[in-house]
Amino acid sequence: MSEPISALGMARFDGLAGVADCGLQGMITLRGDLSARAVKSAVTTATGITGPKQPRPLQIVTGKAGTAAWMSPDEMLLLCPYGEVDAVLAAMQQKLAKAHALAVDVSDARALLQVTGPSAREVMAKLCPLDLSPATFQPGTIRRTRMAQIPAALWMEDEMSFQVICFRSVADYAFNLLKTAAQPESGVGYF
Amino acid sequence: MSTRLTQGGIRINRTRPVTFTFNGQRLKGYEGDTLASALLANDKMMLGRSFKYHRPRGLVSSGTEEPNALFGIGKGGRFEPNQRATMQELYDGLTAASQNHWPSLEFDVGEINAYLSRFFPAGFYYKTFMWPRSFWKHVFEPVIRQSAGLGKAPKDRDADTYEHFYHFCDVLVIGGGLAGLVAAQAAASGGARVTLLEQEAQFGGRTGVDAPEAAAQAAALVEELSGMANVRLIRRCMGAGVYDHGYVLGYERLTDHLADKAGPRHRLWRIRAGQVITATGAIERPLSFAGNDVPGVMLAAAVRDYLVNFGVSVGDRVVVVTNNDDAYLTAIRLVEAGLSVPAIVDARAGGAGELGAKAEGLGIRVLKGHGIARVKGRRRVTGVALCRQVGEGAVTEELACDAVAMSGGWSPVVHLWSHCGGKLIWDEDQAMFRPDAARPPTGADGAGFVRVAGAANGVMALDALVRDAADQGLAAAEAVGQGGTPADLPEVPARADHAIEPVWLMPASASRELRAKAWLDYQNDVKVTDIQLAAQEGYESVEHAKRYTTLGMATDQGKLSNINGLAVLSGALDSPIPQVGTTTFRPPYTPISMGAIAGEARGDTFQPLRRSPLHDWHEANGADWEPVGPWRRPYTYLRASETRAQAVEREILQTRNSLGLLDASTLGKLIVKGPDAGRFMDMMYTNMMSNLKPGKCRYGLMCSENGFLVDDGVVARIDEDTWLCHTTTGGADRIHAHMEEWLQTEWWDWQVHTANLTEQYAQIAVVGPMARTVLETLGGMDLSKEALGFMEWTDGVLADIPVRVYRISFSGELSYEIAVRASLGQALWDKIADVGAAYRIMPYGTECLHILRAEKGFIMIGDETDGTVIPQDLGLHWAISKKKEDFLGKRAQERRHMTDPDRWKLVGLETTDGSVLPDGAYAVTEGVNANGQRNVQGRVTSTYHSPTLGRGIAMGLVLHGPDRMGETLEFPGTDGKTYTATIVDPVFYDKDGEKQNV
Numbered sequence A: 001m002s003e004p005i006s007a008l009g010m011a012r013f014d015g016l017a018g019v020a021d022c023g024l025q026g027m028i029t030l031r032g033d034l035s036a037r038a039v040k041s042a043v044t045t046a047t048g049i050t051g052p053k054q055p056r057p058l059q060i061v062t063g064k065a066g067t068a069a070w071m072s073p074d075e076m077l078l079l080c081p082y083g084e085v086d087a088v089l090a091a092m093q094q095k096l097a098k099a100h101a102l103a104v105d106v107s108d109a110r111a112l113l114q115v116t117g118p119s120a121r122e123v124m125a126k127l128c129p130l131d132l133s134p135a136t137f138q139p140g141t142i143r144r145t146r147m148a149q150i151p152a153a154l155w156m157e158d159e160m161s162f163q164v165i166c167f168r169s170v171a172d173y174a175f176n177l178l179k180t181a182a183q184p185e186s187g188v189g190y191f
Numbered sequence B: 001m002s003t004r005l006t007q008g009g010i011r012i013n014r015t016r017p018v019t020f021t022f023n024g025q026r027l028k029g030y031e032g033d034t035l036a037s038a039l040l041a042n043d044k045m046m047l048g049r050s051f052k053y054h055r056p057r058g059l060v061s062s063g064t065e066e067p068n069a070l071f072g073i074g075k076g077g078r079f080e081p082n083q084r085a086t087m088q089e090l091y092d093g094l095t096a097a098s099q100n101h102w103p104s105l106e107f108d109v110g111e112i113n114a115y116l117s118r119f120f121p122a123g124f125y126y127k128t129f130m131w132p133r134s135f136w137k138h139v140f141e142p143v144i145r146q147s148a149g150l151g152k153a154p155k156d157r158d159a160d161t162y163e164h165f166y167h168f169c170d171v172l173v174i175g176g177g178l179a180g181l182v183a184a185q186a187a188a189s190g191g192a193r194v195t196l197l198e199q200e201a202q203f204g205g206r207t208g209v210d211a212p213e214a215a216a217q218a219a220a221l222v223e224e225l226s227g228m229a230n231v232r233l234i235r236r237c238m239g240a241g242v243y244d245h246g247y248v249l250g251y252e253r254l255t256d257h258l259a260d261k262a263g264p265r266h267r268l269w270r271i272r273a274g275q276v277i278t279a280t281g282a283i284e285r286p287l288s289f290a291g292n293d294v295p296g297v298m299l300a301a302a303v304r305d306y307l308v309n310f311g312v313s314v315g316d317r318v319v320v321v322t323n324n325d326d327a328y329l330t331a332i333r334l335v336e337a338g339l340s341v342p343a344i345v346d347a348r349a350g351g352a353g354e355l356g357a358k359a360e361g362l363g364i365r366v367l368k369g370h371g372i373a374r375v376k377g378r379r380r381v382t383g384v385a386l387c388r389q390v391g392e393g394a395v396t397e398e399l400a401c402d403a404v405a406m407s408g409g410w411s412p413v414v415h416l417w418s419h420c421g422g423k424l425i426w427d428e429d430q431a432m433f434r435p436d437a438a439r440p441p442t443g444a445d446g447a448g449f450v451r452v453a454g455a456a457n458g459v460m461a462l463d464a465l466v467r468d469a470a471d472q473g474l475a476a477a478e479a480v481g482q483g484g485t486p487a488d489l490p491e492v493p494a495r496a497d498h499a500i501e502p503v504w505l506m507p508a509s510a511s512r513e514l515r516a517k518a519w520l521d522y523q524n525d526v527k528v529t530d531i532q533l534a535a536q537e538g539y540e541s542v543e544h545a546k547r548y549t550t551l552g553m554a555t556d557q558g559k560l561s562n563i564n565g566l567a568v569l570s571g572a573l574d575s576p577i578p579q580v581g582t583t584t585f586r587p588p589y590t591p592i593s594m595g596a597i598a599g600e601a602r603g604d605t606f607q608p609l610r611r612s613p614l615h616d617w618h619e620a621n622g623a624d625w626e627p628v629g630p631w632r633r634p635y636t637y638l639r640a641s642e643t644r645a646q647a648v649e650r651e652i653l654q655t656r657n658s659l660g661l662l663d664a665s666t667l668g669k670l671i672v673k674g675p676d677a678g679r680f681m682d683m684m685y686t687n688m689m690s691n692l693k694p695g696k697c698r699y700g701l702m703c704s705e706n707g708f709l710v711d712d713g714v715v716a717r718i719d720e721d722t723w724l725c726h727t728t729t730g731g732a733d734r735i736h737a738h739m740e741e742w743l744q745t746e747w748w749d750w751q752v753h754t755a756n757l758t759e760q761y762a763q764i765a766v767v768g769p770m771a772r773t774v775l776e777t778l779g780g781m782d783l784s785k786e787a788l789g790f791m792e793w794t795d796g797v798l799a800d801i802p803v804r805v806y807r808i809s810f811s812g813e814l815s816y817e818i819a820v821r822a823s824l825g826q827a828l829w830d831k832i833a834d835v836g837a838a839y840r841i842m843p844y845g846t847e848c849l850h851i852l853r854a855e856k857g858f859i860m861i862g863d864e865t866d867g868t869v870i871p872q873d874l875g876l877h878w879a880i881s882k883k884k885e886d887f888l889g890k891r892a893q894e895r896r897h898m899t900d901p902d903r904w905k906l907v908g909l910e911t912t913d914g915s916v917l918p919d920g921a922y923a924v925t926e927g928v929n930a931n932g933q934r935n936v937q938g939r940v941t942s943t944y945h946s947p948t949l950g951r952g953i954a955m956g957l958v959l960h961g962p963d964r965m966g967e968t969l970e971f972p973g974t975d976g977k978t979y980t981a982t983i984v985d986p987v988f989y990d991k992d993g994e995k996q997n998v
Helices: A037-047 A082-096 A120-125 A168-181 B035-041 B109-115 B124-128 B133-147 B178-188 B212-226 B300-310 B326-336 B354-361 B415-419 B462-479 B528-536 B542-549 B562-573 B594-598 B615-620 B644-657 B677-684 B732-745 B771-778 B822-839 B846-855
Strands: A012-014 A018-021 A026-031 A060-062 A067-072 A075-080 A102-105 A110-116 A142-147 A150-158 A161-167 B013-022 B025-031 B070-073 B080-084 B095-098 B162-174 B194-197 B231-234 B237-243 B247-253 B266-278 B282-284 B297-299 B318-322 B344-346 B366-368 B370-376 B383-388 B395-400 B403-407 B410-412 B424-427 B432-435 B450-452 B519-521 B623-628 B631-637 B660-663 B668-673 B697-703 B709-719 B722-727 B753-756 B761-767 B792-798 B801-807 B815-821 B904-911 B922-928 B934-946 B951-959 B968-972 B978-984
Touching: A012 A168, A018 A168, A026 A037, A026 A082, A026 B753, A037 A067, A037 A075, A037 A082, A067 A142, A067 A150, A075 A082, A082 A102, A102 B668, A102 B753, A110 A120, A110 A168, A120 A161, A120 A168, A120 B162, A150 A168, A161 A168, B013 B035, B025 B035, B035 B300, B162 B178, B162 B247, B162 B462, B162 B594, B178 B194, B178 B212, B178 B266, B178 B462, B194 B237, B194 B266, B212 B231, B237 B266, B237 B415, B266 B415, B266 B462, B266 B594, B282 B300, B297 B300, B300 B318, B300 B326, B300 B403, B318 B326, B318 B370, B326 B344, B326 B354, B326 B403, B344 B370, B354 B366, B370 B395, B410 B432, B415 B450, B450 B462, B519 B528, B519 B562, B528 B542, B528 B562, B542 B562, B615 B623, B615 B631, B615 B822, B623 B846, B631 B644, B631 B846, B644 B660, B644 B846, B660 B822, B668 B677, B668 B732, B677 B722, B677 B732, B709 B732, B722 B732, B732 B753, B761 B771, B761 B822, B771 B815, B771 B822, B801 B822, B815 B822, B846 B934, B846 B951, B904 B934, B922 B951, B934 B968
Parallel strands: B013 B095, B162 B194, B162 B266, B194 B231, B266 B450, B297 B403, B318 B344, B318 B403, B344 B366
Antiparallel strands: A012 A018, A018 A110, A026 A075, A026 A102, A060 A067, A067 A075, A110 A161, A142 A150, A150 A161, B013 B025, B070 B080, B070 B095, B237 B247, B247 B266, B282 B410, B370 B383, B383 B395, B424 B432, B623 B631, B660 B761, B668 B722, B668 B753, B697 B709, B709 B722, B761 B815, B792 B801, B801 B815, B904 B951, B904 B978, B922 B934, B922 B968, B934 B951, B968 B978
16 A cells, blocks of 8 residues: 655754644545534534534634534534544545535645744744734634735644644645744744 | 034944945944934035936935935845935945946036036926937937936845734834824823834934933833833834725834844834824925035934934034024034034024024024025035025125025925825915825725824924824724823923924025026926926926926935925916825835845745646656646656657657556546535536436536636536536636635525535546556556446546546547545556556656647637637537526527627648648738738637647637638748648547547
């Protein structure tokens, strides 16, 4: 069996912040009526997050089995280990059998990067038109935004680290962007 | 002589000397100096030459408005022209070079222009270069190009880096003078997040020079604000522009003042503010008298700035000339410093108030009702000839002096207020345009989002200024819902001034000879007579007069000249100033670097490059890249010493004869799913898609609602509810958006979801007679004709890799397109290449792809279509459903113009001599059109040399083409030759499709 490889081959850079490829991440796009029972139940199946705890707008929630992130009024992104996507999707399809919903594997369509360190917020704020101050952006918030010239989604794992998703084809550009923004001596001292 | 005094200079540190170079000469200054103050301290009065007449010019101001003292600063990759000496902080090793002279600053050939000035009036360029026409290209343009531009363009790649930063706050205060500080304090008093931008290195603005009594209080305010958690102070950061919805650009200069240039040079702050307060102060206006541009004639406030801030005297004997009280302060400061002021020349018959008495008390001679008739001296001031302000300028006496300090009043800096639509009113009493608070720039809610505080608001008296600033700060806080409580205001001295009397020309009825030497715009050499000439020649609008004379069009954008210029225009037109109006204030406030605008977008990160999962392999295997939208695709793979054409030919022959391999990953892959998906697909495509059976594929066309063909591709029915649409490479995002737009705006009640899975899969086309053999060798799937027929797909496992195989063909060969998870794309490609080696498998690029499809007469979106072509033009009637009640484009295609039998139709074209038709060539016919051009009857849409057939083949759109088989057409090329081609069927190769049906 051939080994799947991520777009960035686990590249990393250390500067003002650490920038690293997170490797392959299972990702499932779920489109449907997010308040529908079948859809909620599919989310629970995939992530272990029960209905009332599932993410509201701009939220990302981690459960026992996986993570669910609000993407739009009719779209959720579910994260699980890369190797489990097929099984998770199959389990979800059971729940969704009678619902009008679309669940697809998008793991290979994306790249996942991590930006870490005390200056991580600062590095992101050079590239994304978002208010990243601790008062408005905390672990638990997810935003789909623009990172320089590409679409990106980002959230914080903890006070010191961001996870950034972009399309696989522009992973190289995204890595170079973050590397540029994290050049030593380019500190802003902002946050 | 200008010189450094032994005492004084609140900004400089005399214990820290700094050396710098000016035109190659090593000079000394102090830490805290600007380049301007250091040059003055070294008696450099003449600093450059003007643009048009090459007149000797020196410093006029001490701030952003400086029009003359522009230098090329730095060396090599850090050289930058047109930098204002007044805004350049001095550092060790700084190199500056003056501009616009040849061979040297002191001796300049271009100065001859000045002697010819009567041949270069305003509008000279307009008038001269109109005729004769041929002169433009051969005479005028080369000469103008030689002399155009002020500084030299940098030659080296920029050695610095730049970046952006996104910032959000409730209240943004622009300007860190006393007004800005008070406004910020008030705005922050209720907890609002406040940011204050100051363009200079220090806060306090003019306080230290004009109101030293209040300087300590300003410093205390800075300290207080620095300690507040909800306040951010940013120095060396100019508010460059105010835009819609509270968007503001801040231009921070991080290393321009440092010898050590580590880190980004500039940072562009991209700010969203709830409310903006501009506390940008005011700029002093020059007076228009003859010789007001001789080095040594400076703004009165600048003269005292250099004295107080830097301990620099601009001359031992300074004549002060004014129409307001403020300039008296300059005279008083100079005398207090032990320098001589031969006279204060006040154009007002009544003279000044409190300051006048003080000046006279110091023994300064005040000449009321007088003006300057002319300045004496050429490269520096040697004296002035005085006259009565009324009258034509008969000289009453002459005074020897080495500098003139002038003040024509103050103009509030209304630029930022005006950028986004704030309106101005003319304040007759103060002779200034100031912001009209009733007509502010408005936000989405219709309410104003910009306020103005202090001098920028036309509030000039210090006591009133701090009150105004506090009020504006509190109002802004209130507007963002964080109203605060007023703090104690700094105690500032009040001053009893006499009113200004506007003086737009000195003397009031100056003779033509004097007016022709009275400069309005220093940098562009616009004189009072030029504006008057513009008015006389009918350029009555201020915008027209500006362009005709170039007033205010230089790098300083008329900061000193606009008001004086429009006042002169108003006089020439006998029309009041408010009716003449101002020109438009546009961002940026002063020029900002291109690097700051680009930010991180250079080199690797200039633009996103989309890379297929196989990109690295292509790169390592000779790919000759072709940009396809943001993607790069191999045009061909070059081997050893091959030319491109040879490589393409090799790839085609090998694919037709044995086996080729194509990276088709960039093609769009859109999922459409839901109970209404079939109905939706039937609307999207011209042909029927709802009746496609699961497991089957069908080629389809998509049209815009105007009927034009916008995309094509193979659709696969995945299951009862799900379709997969292949789009062109460039169409993936566009068609996905097109689908979503219809779903979200028109058919929002249809149960359909879409997803763009383009990047989820690598897609590899295995093409050629040996395709099946190779895949069967890989093992895992039955891909026989019986198991997987043409236009069918199936899921399976090849070489232990899960795949979806589509049996579709864009080449006319036996062909399989294999979709595989992107992360396994390279693994599968390698395995196919390994096994295929036995059949000399070759990867092929886009050019081979194009030729293979052209040989088969398949159309290509973007070649055969250009946004004006409908499927019917391309003979694709078979793909347009007649049964369906509706599809996007159906109605449009029934319109008269679309059904016109004279529309050009697709045909094949075969040159009579086997040569290749030029791309885009037109087929000519009898006669000429209304423009005298040859009439045309068709054009080439695709043209190639076909290695398979050994001759040129082409497709084109031709009038009545399909009815004219066998006729010949003439195509004149741009190479002077005329090509003759016969109209033939567009399918050149394997008409019956036997090769793909095996």
